[in-house]
Amino acid sequence: MRVPREQEETLDIYYMYEKERHTSEIAAFHLNRILGFNTVPPVAGRLFSMTEEIYPLLTEDIQEHFFYSPVDNVCFFGQCDYFCDAANSVCGVGEMLEGSVAAFLPDRDLANWKSIANPWKRSYSKYNRSEWETTDDPEGYCEGVRLKPPFDQDRAILNVIDSAIFDFLIGNKDRHHYYTFVSYGNNSYYLLFDNGKGFGRPHDDIIDILAPLYQCCLIRFTTFRTLVQMHTDPERRLSHLMRESLSHDALPEILTPAHLRALDRRVRIVLEQVLKCLKTRGRHQSIIIDDGYYYERG
Ligand SMILES: Nc1ncnc2c1ncn2[C@@H]1O[C@H](COP(=O)(O)OP(=O)(O)OP(=O)(O)O)[C@@H](O)[C@H]1O
Numbered sequence: 001m002r003v004p005r006e007q008e009e010t011l012d013i014y015y016m017y018e019k020e021r022h023t024s025e026i027a028a029f030h031l032n033r034i035l036g037f038n039t040v041p042p043v044a045g046r047l048f049s050m051t052e053e054i055y056p057l058l059t060e061d062i063q064e065h066f067f068y069s070p071v072d073n074v075c076f077f078g079q080c081d082y083f084c085d086a087a088n089s090v091c092g093v094g095e096m097l098e099g100s101v102a103a104f105l106p107d108r109d110l111a112n113w114k115s116i117a118n119p120w121k122r123s124y125s126k127y128n129r130s131e132w133e134t135t136d137d138p139e140g141y142c143e144g145v146r147l148k149p150p151f152d153q154d155r156a157i158l159n160v161i162d163s164a165i166f167d168f169l170i171g172n173k174d175r176h177h178y179y180t181f182v183s184y185g186n187n188s189y190y191l192l193f194d195n196g197k198g199f200g201r202p203h204d205d206i207i208d209i210l211a212p213l214y215q216c217c218l219i220r221f222t223t224f225r226t227l228v229q230m231h232t233d234p235e236r237r238l239s240h241l242m243r244e245s246l247s248h249d250a251l252p253e254i255l256t257p258a259h260l261r262a263l264d265r266r267v268r269i270v271l272e273q274v275l276k277c278l279k280t281r282g283r284h285q286s287i288i289i290d291d292g293y294y295y296e297r298g
């Protein structure tokens with residue numbers, strides 16, 4: 001835990017400098033399961049004893065980064081490119097710290113996975129933007145992506161669009177790569193770990209995370225159906241399903257009411273984008289694709 005739940009991310013920050021939230025990792029896992037994707041390794045919240053459970057595991061150079069804050073809470077900082085200094089420490093309440101833990105993926109000797117760069121990745125520069133952001137031919141950008149493997153497969157491009165919808169719902173701009181198990185080939189699902197940069201601003205919807213959806217005008221049928229159900233059936237409202245699901249986590253109030261409300265609003269926005277496609281590009285069979293991907297709701 002680096003950021004208190006109620007602290008919103010400022011607008012004056014590039015996404016690469018946003019701080020990860022343990023609550024985002026936890027909520028993302030629950031959301032992914034509720035959407036029926038089942039592509040985020042299980043993540044749970046818990047309290048850690050910083051002195052008994054974290055300190056002994058660290059190398060000496062990082063143990064040296066432990067100290068007591070002026071009000072006697074235990075603090076430390078790690079080693080990384082951004083915000084890894086005493087001014088940006090992680091502090092517990094006393095010596096107890098909230099955090100999230102993820103199920104560890106099988107060893108790569110057993111089940112190797114590889115990364116696929118996200119064609120709609122954002123630029124890491126403060127001065128330039130990516131081609132998909134600046135193109136005056138957004139449909140053409142998608143067509144270009146779909147010419148090259150693995151995105152020449154329907155399954156692969158629909159996975160990217162599912163992932164974009166997922167990232168839009170959590171508000172994550174930092175999906176630079178997707179991961180797949182090598183032995184499943186190119187036509188497999190995408191593992192979505194690294195979900196800490198979501199749920200930063202409950203009153204903002206970052207529409208361009210949906211660029212793959214509205215530039216390609218494609219959505220997987222099962223995903224569309226799930227979103228319609230969430231929008232129309234009060235019992236399946238996403239905020240309701242999420243509140244129920246998150247109540248099973250060991251930590252309290254993973255998402256504040258404003259974040260839960262944001263989820264319902266964003267479901268509607270995704271459907272509005274699909275509606276726009278249906279109005280401008282016609283033929284629903286070429287927009288809502290039934291690729292035989294069947295899932296059981298988590
Ligand atoms: N559940 C997991 N099981 C095994 N390995 C994992 C798991 N989650 C993440 N990893 C490994 O740890 C690496 C870093 O994790 P993660 O991507 O969440 O952190 P990050 O600091 O945001 O990385 P990046 O700079 O690539 O965005 C991953 O690239 C992956 O190799």
Ligand SMILES: [Mn+2]
Nearest residue numbers: 174194195197
């Ligand atoms: Mn990351």
